[in-house]
Every structure is written in structure tokens, then in C-alpha cells.
Amino acid sequence: MSSIEDLLADVQSELVGLSLEYVGDAASDIFVYASMENGTLFFDPFFVVQGELVAKSKVPGVDTSIPRQKALVNFGTAQLKRLYDGFTELGVAVPTQLKLHYSAETRSLDSEFLYTSQYSHDTSLHNIDFSKKWQSEVHSCLRDER
Numbered sequence: 557m558s559s560i561e562d563l564l565a566d567v568q569s570e571l572v573g574l575s576l577e578y579v580g581d582a583a584s585d586i587f588v589y590a591s592m593e594n595g596t597l598f599f600d601p602f603f604v605v606q607g608e609l610v611a612k613s614k615v616p617g618v619d620t621s622i623p624r625q626k627a628l629v630n631f632g633t634a635q636l637k638r639l640y641d642g643f644t645e646l647g648v649a650v651p652t653q654l655k656l657h658y659s660a661e662t663r664s665l666d667s668e669f670l671y672t673s674q675y676s677h678d679t680s681l682h683n684i685d686f687s688k689k690w691q692s693e694v695h696s697c698l699r700d701e702r
């Protein structure tokens with residue numbers, strides 16, 4: 557990849573494609589939370605299935621075995637490493653947080669990137685806390701839509 561935009565687009569596509577492959581056609585929406593802070597890479601997709609927010613371990617009708625979940629997380633983390641290495645090699649600031657939302661219905665992708673420390677400055681905070689917070693926000697939005 558020669559440009560940041562190409563690398564970023566490719567990694568986003570891989571993360572969403574991987575999540576789509578994992579969930580099949582069960583989900584109407586795919587959310588990917590990822591963080592890259594202080595050498596720690598974190599990948600946590602979650603889904604909306606039949607109007608309900610579900611974690612990767614709870615998708616109905618899908619093989620959610622531990623080996624399959626590990627494969628999902630390992631491949632997602634490998635993509636984040638590729639993004640981290642590419643940005644670093646090009647001397648560009650690495651995002652500390654990525655939030656992706658893919659709508660299967662409209663086939664559209666929304667993304668949000670942060671470049672400031674999210675949790676490394678506070679030992680009581682962890683990357684999973686930020687994923688859970690976003691899941692709670694999405695859950696509230698789903699509840700409000702009903």
C-alpha cells in the first residue's frame with residue numbers, strides 16, 4: 557500500500573468482511589470497536605441481530621465456539637497490526653481508537669477515529685471498558701428506536 561488512505565480503506569474492508577463472514581446473513585448491522593494504544597491491539601466486533609445487540613459469543617444460529625471466536629479476534633488483531641505498522645512506517649500518527657458501523661441493508665460504512673490516549677493514562681481503565689461503553693450507547697439507540 558502506498559498511501560495511508562489505501563491502507564486504511566483496505567483494513568476497514570478486511571475488518572468488516574471478516575465480521576460479515578463470521579456472522580453470515582444473521583446481522584443487520586455490524587459494529588467493530590478497535591484500539592491501538594501503548595503497543596496493545598484490541599479488536600471487538602458486535603452485531604445487531606433481529607433488532608437486538610449481541611456479542612460475538614452470543615450470535616444465534618452461528619458457530620460461536622471458542623476456537624472460532626479466537627480465529628476472528630486473531631485475524632482482526634493481525635489487520636490492526638498491519639495498520640499500525642503501515643502508519644508507523646509512513647511516519648503518520650496511529651489512531652488510538654476505531655469505531656466502524658456497517659449497515660448490511662444499505663451496505664454503508666461509517667467510521668470514527670480518535671488519535672488521543674483513551675485509557676493508558678489511567679490504570680483503572682481498559683480497552684474493553686470503551687468497547688462496552690459503545691455497546692451500551694448502541695443498545696440505548698436501539699431501544700429508543702422502538
